[in-house]
Amino acid sequence: MSVTTIAADRSVCAPLPVLGRDVTVPLVTGGEVTYAALDYAASAPALQRVWDDVAAYAPYYGSVHRGAGYLSQLSTDLFENSRAAVSEFLDCRESDQVVFTRSTTDSLNLLAGALPAGCQVFVFETEHHASLLPWRDARVTYLNAPRTPGQAVETLERALADREPYGPALVCVTGASNVTGELWPVRELAAAAHAHGARIVLDAAQLAPHHPLSVRELDVDWVAFSGHKLYAPFGSGVLAGRADWLKDAEPYLAGGGASRKVARRADGGVDVEWHTTAARHEAGSPNVIGVYAIASACKALTEAGFDALVAREQHLIGKVHEGLAEVPEVKVLSLFGDEAPRVGVISFVVKGWNSSHFAAALSAEYGIGVRDGLFCAHPLVRTLLGGEREDVGECGAPDGGTTALNAIRVSFGAGTPDEHVDRFVRAVKELVRDGARWNYRTEDGRCVPDRG
Numbered sequence: 001m002s003v004t005t006i007a008a009d010r011s012v013c014a015p016l017p018v019l020g021r022d023v024t025v026p027l028v029t030g031g032e033v034t035y036a037a038l039d040y041a042a043s044a045p046a047l048q049r050v051w052d053d054v055a056a057y058a059p060y061y062g063s064v065h066r067g068a069g070y071l072s073q074l075s076t077d078l079f080e081n082s083r084a085a086v087s088e089f090l091d092c093r094e095s096d097q098v099v100f101t102r103s104t105t106d107s108l109n110l111l112a113g114a115l116p117a118g119c120q121v122f123v124f125e126t127e128h129h130a131s132l133l134p135w136r137d138a139r140v141t142y143l144n145a146p147r148t149p150g151q152a153v154e155t156l157e158r159a160l161a162d163r164e165p166y167g168p169a170l171v172c173v174t175g176a177s178n179v180t181g182e183l184w185p186v187r188e189l190a191a192a193a194h195a196h197g198a199r200i201v202l203d204a205a206q207l208a209p210h211h212p213l214s215v216r217e218l219d220v221d222w223v224a225f226s227g228h229k230l231y232a233p234f235g236s237g238v239l240a241g242r243a244d245w246l247k248d249a250e251p252y253l254a255g256g257g258a259s260r261k262v263a264r265r266a267d268g269g270v271d272v273e274w275h276t277t278a279a280r281h282e283a284g285s286p287n288v289i290g291v292y293a294i295a296s297a298c299k300a301l302t303e304a305g306f307d308a309l310v311a312r313e314q315h316l317i318g319k320v321h322e323g324l325a326e327v328p329e330v331k332v333l334s335l336f337g338d339e340a341p342r343v344g345v346i347s348f349v350v351k352g353w354n355s356s357h358f359a360a361a362l363s364a365e366y367g368i369g370v371r372d373g374l375f376c377a378h379p380l381v382r383t384l385l386g387g388e389r390e391d392v393g394e395c396g397a398p399d400g401g402t403t404a405l406n407a408i409r410v411s412f413g414a415g416t417p418d419e420h421v422d423r424f425v426r427a428v429k430e431l432v433r434d435g436a437r438w439n440y441r442t443e444d445g446r447c448v449p450d451r452g
Contacts, residue, residue: 039411103235104203156192180342180345209414257283
C-alpha cells in the first residue's frame with residue numbers, strides 16, 4: 001500500500017494522546033521548540049489514558065493479597081483483574097500463566113532459571129541482549145543472521161534437527177527487531193520448533209506496542225514484553241505462557257508471596273511449600289501501580305483498534321523511508337530488504353558523519369530525540385554494518401567516508417504526530433546538505449554541544 005493510499009484511508013487514526021506531547025525544549029541556536037520524541041523503541045511515552053487511570057487509583061493504594069482492609073482488598077482485585085486483562089490482550093490459552101516482572105529482560109531471565117536440566121537454547125545473533133544473554137546456565141547455539149524470513153526458518157530447522165543429544169530445547173526469537181523494525185516469521189518459527197520437539201519464547205518488546213498479538217494464533221509457548229515500551233510509565237513487565245516449566249522450577253525469588261507454607265523442622269531447619277501459580281515467581285510486594293498501568297495500556301490500545309493504529313504507523317514509516325531515500329548519503333539498515341513488513345523502528349548511518357554527532361545535532365538544533373549507538377544488539381549492528389571499524393572517531397570530524405560502527409535509530413508509534421516525522425526528515429536533509437550549525441565536542445564518549 002502506498003503512502004498516498006494510506007493517507008487517504010479513513011482507517012488511519014489521529015495520534016493517541018501521550019504525556020509530554022506539548023513539552024518544549026531549548027535549542028542551542030536560540031529559542032524553544034516542541035520536543036519531537038522519536039525514541040519509542042527505548043521507552044514510549046505514557047498514554048494520557050494510562051496516566052489518568054493510575055492517578056485515579058493512587059489514593060486507594062494498598063497492600064496486595066495480605067490485607068483485610070478495604071484498600072487492600074480493592075488493590076488485590078485490581079492486581080488480579082490486571083492479570084486477566086493482560087491475558088485477554090495476549091489471547092492466552094486457558095492453562096497459561098501471566099507472571100508480572102520488572103521488564104522483558106527480567107522475564108527472560110526468569111524463564112532462563114526455569115529451564116529443565118539439559119535444555120538446549122537456540123537464539124539468533126540478531127536478538128536484543130535481553131534475549132541473547134540470559135541463558136548462561138544452558139548450552140546455547142547462536143544462529144547466524146538470516147537474510148530472508150524463509151532462511152530464518154531453514155536455519156532453525158537445520159540446527160534443531162542436528163542437535164545432540166536430543167532432549168528439551170528452547171528457541172528464543174524476537175517478534176520485531178529493535179534495530180531494523182522488521183517483523184520476524186514467528187508463526188513459522190514456532191511450527192519448526194514444535195516439529196522438532198522444542199519450545200519457543202517470543203520477545204515481544206517491540207511487537208506488542210505496534211501489532212495485535214495472539215499467543216494462540218502464533219502458537220508460541222511464552223511471550224515476554226515490557227510496560228515501558230507499551231505506553232505504560234512504570235518498571236513492570238510480563239512473562240506469559242505455559243505453566244509446567246515455571247511450576248517445576250525453583251522460585252525466581254525466595255520470600256513472602258512465593259511461599260504457601262513455611263514450617264520449622266525438628267532438626268532446626270525450615271521446610272517450604274511453594275505456590276504453583278504465578279505467585280511462585282512474584283515474591284515480595286508487587287508493583288501494583290506498574291501492573292495496573294500495563295493493563296490500562298492493553299485496554300487503551302485494544303479500544304483504539306490495532307487496524308487503525310497499524311495503518312497510521314505504516315503511513316509514518318512511508319514518510320520516513322521516502323524522505324531518507326532522497327538522501328544518497330543515508331544507508332538504512334535492513335536484514336530482509338526495504339519491502340519487508342516492519343514496525344516504526346528504522347536505523348541508519350550517514351556517510352561522513354559520526355552517528356553520535358548526528359544524533360546530538362538533531363537534538364540540540366532541532367529538538368528531536370533519537371538514539372545512537374548499538375542499541376543493545378551489538379552482534380546484529382556489527383553484522384548489518386559489515387563488521388566495519390569500531391572507532392567512532394572524534395565528534396564533528398569527518399571519518400573519510402568510512403562508516404563507523406554505530407548507527408542512528410528513529411522510532412515512533414501511536415502517539416507520534418506527522419509534524420515530528422516531517423521535522424525529522426527535513427532535519428536529516430539539512431544536516432547532510434549544510435552540516436551542523438553548532439560546534440560539538442566529545443565528552444565521556446558522547447558528542448555534546450560545545451558551549452564554550
